[in-house]
Amino acid sequence: MNALPGQPHIHWRDGELHVEQVPVTQLAREHGTPLFVYSKASMLAALAAYRRGLEGRRARICYAMKANSSLGVLQVFAQAGCGFDIVSGGELARALAVGAKPHDIIFSGVGKTRAEMAQALQVGIGCFNVESEAELEVLDQVAGQQGRVAPVSIRVNPNVDAKTHPYISTGLKGNKFGIAHERTLHAYKRAASLKHLRVVGIDCHIGSQITDSGPYLDAMDRILDLVATIEAEGIRLQHIDFGGGLGIDYRGDRPPAADALWTELLRKLDARGFGDREILLEPGRSLVGNAGLCVSEVLYLKPGEQKNFCIVDAAMNDLPRPAMYEAWHGIEAAKPRSDAQPTTYDVVGPVCESGDWLGRERSLAVQPGDFIAVLSTGAYCMSMASNYNTRTRAAEVLVDGGRTHVIRERERVEDLLRNERLVD
Numbered sequence: 508m509n510a511l512p513g514q515p516h517i518h519w520r521d522g523e524l525h526v527e528q529v530p531v532t533q534l535a536r537e538h539g540t541p542l543f544v545y546s547k548a549s550m551l552a553a554l555a556a557y558r559r560g561l562e563g564r565r566a567r568i569c570y571a572m573k574a575n576s577s578l579g580v581l582q583v584f585a586q587a588g589c590g591f592d593i594v595s596g597g598e599l600a601r602a603l604a605v606g607a608k609p610h611d612i613i614f615s616g617v618g619k620t621r622a623e624m625a626q627a628l629q630v631g632i633g634c635f636n637v638e639s640e641a642e643l644e645v646l647d648q649v650a651g652q653q654g655r656v657a658p659v660s661i662r663v664n665p666n667v668d669a670k671t672h673p674y675i676s677t678g679l680k681g682n683k684f685g686i687a688h689e690r691t692l693h694a695y696k697r698a699a700s701l702k703h704l705r706v707v708g709i710d711c712h713i714g715s716q717i718t719d720s721g722p723y724l725d726a727m728d729r730i731l732d733l734v735a736t737i738e739a740e741g742i743r744l745q746h747i748d749f750g751g752g753l754g755i756d757y758r759g760d761r762p763p764a765a766d767a768l769w770t771e772l773l774r775k776l777d778a779r780g781f782g783d784r785e786i787l788l789e790p791g792r793s794l795v796g797n798a799g800l801c802v803s804e805v806l807y808l809k810p811g812e813q814k815n816f817c818i819v820d821a822a823m824n825d826l827p828r829p830a831m832y833e834a835w836h837g838i839e840a841a842k843p844r845s846d847a848q849p850t851t852y853d854v855v856g857p858v859c860e861s862g863d864w865l866g867r868e869r870s871l872a873v874q875p876g877d878f879i880a881v882l883s884t885g886a887y888c889m890s891m892a893s894n895y896n897t898r899t900r901a902a903e904v905l906v907d908g909g910r911t912h913v914i915r916e917r918e919r920v921e922d923l924l925r926n927e928r929l930v931d
């Protein structure tokens with residue numbers, strides 16, 4: 508078996524791409540395209556790496572579901588004992604729908620509404636990660652109206668450079684996220700003085716697709732400095748939440764493995780005397796990104812003077828990352844032809860935008876009617892998919908060994924029109 512880099516459960520067998528034991532072309536024929544395919548074993552292996560790194564510690568892994576919030580994916584993590592990091596009332600409903608324990612749900616985000624706060628208080632979530640001083644005041648009011656006490660952690664902006672794409676870097680001063688390092692003590696004192704808040708922790712999240720342990724080590728140092736300062740004021744922090752952000756291998760990226768990273772980080776935590784604290788993590792991409800691929804059918808080959816285009820039936824509405832971040836995804840023929848010469852193509856979708864490309868200058872041996880797989884599309888693809896051009900969203904299947912579960916039916920045009928009204 509010949510596994511793809513970073514994706515041990517997606518591999519070549521008999522000249523065909525397989526997800527676990529199932530050939531990708533078979534899935535495409537049975538379920539249609541575009542189709543997202545996820546490997547359950549791959550998700551569980553990614554989770555196991557974190558668990559190995561945290562072995563023997565009090566720790567909660569709260570999957571940041573914005574990476575991929577499909578219920579079938581959430582179910583895998585809920586059954587494996589994960590909590591969830593949510594950023595909206597909608598995501599709270601998803602967590603509850605898969606049976607998450609409210610205590611293991613934490614609520615992040617800079618713009619929580621009063622209604623979302625009330626909903627989360629009612630079900631008794633584990634922690635609000637508060638991102639501004641104004642939010643502390645509002646949360647105190649909302650909790651007071653319900654006669655409840657809200658558990659809070661303050662998200663600190665440690666002002667470290669995660670050295671990632673500007674749109675996914677969140678821990679620098681110019682970002683909208685978190686409370687500035689210098690304001691943190693002030694915010695904690697205020698939180699501790701409010702009657703309907705109970706301080707339980709501190710958190711940070713410095714960015715996404717981080718491929719080096721350096722920014723994590725820097726952020727940890729800064730957070731621990733703050734923990735010491737805050738506790739010197741008599742405010743006890745039960746947990747320290749280091750957020751998510753660990754990168755995956757898209758194109759020869761070499762992020763540290765989760766277990767190696769955490770072994771290194773825990774060494775620092777111990778050395779600084781904070782090894783007894785409960786640790787929270789909010790990984791998203793690193794749990795699901797390499798577990799998924801998107802299968803698409805080749806519609807047309809369009810040779811040109813300057814470029815050849817391979818036009819496929821998946822587009823930027825299904826796979827927004829190239830258009831949004833100029834992201835690179837591997838693209839493979841699901842069953843490369845021995846009878847066609849590999850040709851260099853720009854792989855594009857049918858959407859009427861020049862930004863609608865999936866990969867540039869890719870060598871593929873394909874003909875119309877063949878299937879291609881866009882790799883490492885388990886994170887920030889389906890969860891960001893749109894209906895632009897009135898395209899229905901793709902179906903999703905979860906492969907578990909030799910079995911395939913449909914976890915999302917293909918959307919129908921009727922679904923799209925349902926909430927719209929003609930003017931009368």
Ligand SMILES: *Cc1c(COP(=O)(O)O)cnc(C)c1O
Pocket residue numbers: 571573574592615616712714715716750751752753789790791792793
């Ligand atoms: C997006 C996000 C995460 C997850 O980030 P990944 O890079 O997908 O691991 C975790 N915490 C917060 C607050 C986030 O906004």
